[in-house]
Amino acid sequence: MGKLAITGGEPLRKTPFTTWPMSTKEELRAIEDVLTSSKWGGQPFPGKHAQAFAKKFAEVHTAKYAQSVNTGTVAIQAALKAIGIRPGDEVIAPAYTWEGTVGPVLLVNAVPVFVDIDPDTYCLDAKLIEKAITPKTKAILPVHLGMRFADMDEILRIAKAHNLKVIEDCAHAHGGMWRGKGAGSMGDLGAFSFQSSKLITSGEGGAVITNNLEYMEIVQSYINAGRASLTDQYHHRIVGFNYRLGEFQAAVLGPQLDRLPEHAAIRERNMRHFESRIKNTPGIGLLKPDPRITRQAPYGYVMKYFAPQCKDVPRAAFVGALQLEGIPCDGLFYEPVYKSSLFPVDSSDFPALSWGREKPLDLRNMYSCPEADRAAYHEAVWFPHQLFLGSSEDVDAIADAIHKVLSGIEELRGLDHKAIRNQRLGRADRES
Numbered sequence: 001m002g003k004l005a006i007t008g009g010e011p012l013r014k015t016p017f018t019t020w021p022m023s024t025k026e027e028l029r030a031i032e033d034v035l036t037s038s039k040w041g042g043q044p045f046p047g048k049h050a051q052a053f054a055k056k057f058a059e060v061h062t063a064k065y066a067q068s069v070n071t072g073t074v075a076i077q078a079a080l081k082a083i084g085i086r087p088g089d090e091v092i093a094p095a096y097t098w099e100g101t102v103g104p105v106l107l108v109n110a111v112p113v114f115v116d117i118d119p120d121t122y123c124l125d126a127k128l129i130e131k132a133i134t135p136k137t138k139a140i141l142p143v144h145l146g147m148r149f150a151d152m153d154e155i156l157r158i159a160k161a162h163n164l165k166v167i168e169d170c171a172h173a174h175g176g177m178w179r180g181k182g183a184g185s186m187g188d189l190g191a192f193s194f195q196s197s198k199l200i201t202s203g204e205g206g207a208v209i210t211n212n213l214e215y216m217e218i219v220q221s222y223i224n225a226g227r228a229s230l231t232d233q234y235h236h237r238i239v240g241f242n243y244r245l246g247e248f249q250a251a252v253l254g255p256q257l258d259r260l261p262e263h264a265a266i267r268e269r270n271m272r273h274f275e276s277r278i279k280n281t282p283g284i285g286l287l288k289p290d291p292r293i294t295r296q297a298p299y300g301y302v303m304k305y306f307a308p309q310c311k312d313v314p315r316a317a318f319v320g321a322l323q324l325e326g327i328p329c330d331g332l333f334y335e336p337v338y339k340s341s342l343f344p345v346d347s348s349d350f351p352a353l354s355w356g357r358e359k360p361l362d363l364r365n366m367y368s369c370p371e372a373d374r375a376a377y378h379e380a381v382w383f384p385h386q387l388f389l390g391s392s393e394d395v396d397a398i399a400d401a402i403h404k405v406l407s408g409i410e411e412l413r414g415l416d417h418k419a420i421r422n423q424r425l426g427r428a429d430r431e432s
């Protein structure tokens, strides 16, 4: 196969993959429509494009109501408000996710409780949830991470048994379905992000979906500076904020959503081909398929790398070598949140961490989640979804590069290279 690119050989792939975000004339037309109107913002509420988008977005996810907001983080925050999370309440979340899943819990002065992940899916391990429930627990916040769903059957059963609410973090799951039900429609609310890397995007943005009108009314008031909701049947009056999505962004989301089924089909076909090329490869593992996922929504392709089967060459070297072969990918994509440099939580900023306790909770040091550690620091390899929006030759290049690096794995032993050094660091701490 030839020398690895990281040690001076020829890169296997020299041409770029499909880039993301992607737009067509439809986005341009929609933006022009906003530009030539006098309605650029989210007021009057809701804007024409925001309203049209919300209707379709709810339908796609088999939910009754949807509300666009300005980020995915805010979507989670508004959902927490909707279910009545109060200062000091506890919210159970997976250890392995983006910091933006749990930041909103702190922001409403509630306490995140981290639970380890299921190694088969890298999502919240439902088997461990009940051990984490205390009298203060009010909600479970599963994340449908990467290309799998958290076990919603078990999570909903546990929530019912313990009278807990469920907010699904669907930042990775646009269009996905579990037993024919849309991501975000099974719990009390679902929260989505439309940040640039997501399956549909407006650069920044988010949405909340629910089947519960009262929750939707609270969300609408909360994100619209406390004004009455559109239906105002429950007459909630709360302190709210301007977390509205502007019309330029809402306009872009319409065509993105229209294109989602076509993209999903291409991604699914290409990912199937990819799996046929890498399954049964020593050193590589696949996440376990789950037939309850009835429509795939892969934010990225996530596979496992087993260093012990690869002469103990660490994942950082494997991923660094793949990158130099011309394959965009990442190993330390997420860390257990409480270990991440983006989570330097200071208990004096979040008083609920101290209430009723002799010493404040030390979120950074009180947890041990071995499966999250394994995925974060040793095993997981993430490929961005857009690599799978191109041709089957693109997919073959990714698979060929994996096989090339594995067959030249000896070259990586003890190797020092900037790409490898960077892979030992979290994304926020890398050298550019």
Ligand SMILES: Cc1ncc(COP(=O)(O)O)c(C=O)c1O
Binding pocket: 071, 072, 073, 074, 097, 098, 100, 101, 143, 169, 171, 172, 192, 193, 194, 195, 204, 205, 206
């Ligand atoms: C799993 C997860 N949750 C929440 C968020 C927060 O979304 P946003 O960045 O739009 O605030 C993200 C975004 O990256 C995410 O990946």
